[in-house]
Amino acid sequence: MAIDYMGPGFGGKLHRARSAGHDIGRPFEALRQIRAGEFRGFRWVDGAKTEVRADRLLGERYKPVTDLGEAIVLWGKHLLVDFIGDTNLPLPGWTKLYELDNRYLRKFAHETYGNGVNLRSIATSTLPVLTTEIIIRTHVHGRAMITRRSAELEPGEAALRAELLLAGHALVGAASLGKAVSTAVTAASPIGVVAQAKAFRHINWPTLLKIATTSLDVAQDARTRRSTAAGWDDLLAHEAAPWQLDEAMALDAAVRDIQQ
Secondary structure, three states, X not given: OHHHOOOOOOOOOXXXXXXXXXXXXXXXXXXXXXXXXXXXXXXXXXXXXXXXEEOEEOOEEOOOOOOHHHHHHHHHHHHHHHHOOOOOOOOOOHHHHOOOOOHHHHHHHHHHHHOOOXXXXXXXXXXXXXXXXXXXXXXXXXXXXXXXXXOOOOHHHHHHHHHHHHHHHHHHHHHHHHHHHHHHHHHOOOOOHHHHHHHHOOOOHHHHHHHHHHHHHHHHHHHHHHHHOOOHHHHHHHHHHHHHOHHHHHHHHHHHHHHO
């Protein structure tokens, strides 16, 4: 297929990071190449960006696919085969970094992909998130079932669940960030793009995203508790209400008469 062009500047083990056809974040460009039977990419020579177009490799022309449905099926099959390969597939939009006029970003995208940052690594990094969610939710709902014979949580228990989830995800996130920092420090000195690429692999992005969303839930629970809590005037009125009854005032008057 045209997206698998491996001519000068696009070959090698990491060629998928330089081909938009292997980027699930760029489906229109991938389908355009498949339907036209023509590869389109960009290479950098002495800092200059050059567009590369190729409709054949080793003398054999790529076969165009006129039907859109057939092109989608072929692309899906191709990505599925590549997904189980050693280098897997680049992250969505990662090939676009290679086309930017910034050498650092181009090298960073290439090095991170070469160090195992791909779709499979991101999918695997969601396992700690799922494990934390299962353990804490099972604990909170199980305790409610034992104490109240109902797995439905009350507002206080729901708030506790959110706080426990935030603490659990924060521990996992801190561990991943600690490993990333230690990797960057020990990989090279001074820290360069290669060391940063190796450290980037250890950052658990799904966990950090979950920390952010769970923090919003905890903050919302705190605001709800503050808005529903009784003020000082309400508390004073509640405590003073019994002493303002007619019976209480009559009793107070009788006690004063006796004392006098």
